[in-house]
Amino acid sequence: MTVLLSEQRPIKSSEDVVGIRQAVRQRAIELGFNLIDQTKIVTAASELARNTVQYGGGGAITIEGLDDGGRRGLRLTFEDKGPGIPDIQLALRDGYTTGGGLGLGLSGARRLSSEFYIDSRPGEGTRVTIVRWR
């Protein structure tokens, strides 16, 4: 698997979340994603970027374009050094929230992605990686 491009951006505010949506859209278009796939990965990115701001106290995203034997994909990694998630299974459940939202951010982003990985340590931070293949 080859990484075609890699870009890192800070996520500190709700304005940054908008910038990330636009950057992810642009990369998805460059990789030849159709409109529905673009919309899905952009929406997943929006949910996860908001989580980074809201729960992680800010962090960063790495956007990577992938080529796996001709198959193109977009990999997004969200990292923060926030309080971490004590119970990941619970956090992944639809409707579970500690922030007063709908509790669809994490579970919804997982449904919108082809691959989903989460690594979180209490007191150290959280890293969520998603991949959407074309």
Place this chain on the structure above:
Amino acid sequence: MERIPILKMGEYLLVTVQVDMHDRLALTLQDDLTAKIVQAGAKGVLIDISALEMVDSFMGRMLGDLAAMSRVLDAETVVVGMRPAVAITLVELGLSLTGVRTALNVERGMDLLKARIKERRQNDGSA
């Protein structure tokens, strides 16, 4: 401060969301619109989201809350113009916008609002 304009047309309020909204802007719209419903005595609110390339759970919740708030303030809300890719993604995300009336475009949205308001007046009259 950045704001989304709200137009008054008779007893209706029209909102066309033309920009990719950040969360605070969405909340400002909620505040502005509820204030304007009261101030204008509006009976119907039409929100056009045809320019939006995505709606995530935050915006979805904002639309749902707005519909509920306007109902409490005696106004009907219709959301119009959702793009097909946005609708597909929203449902897969887990959000079906229960409680939010939708129409395909502005024209049909206005028809729906007029019909709803007429129906309510008739019910009020017969009660």
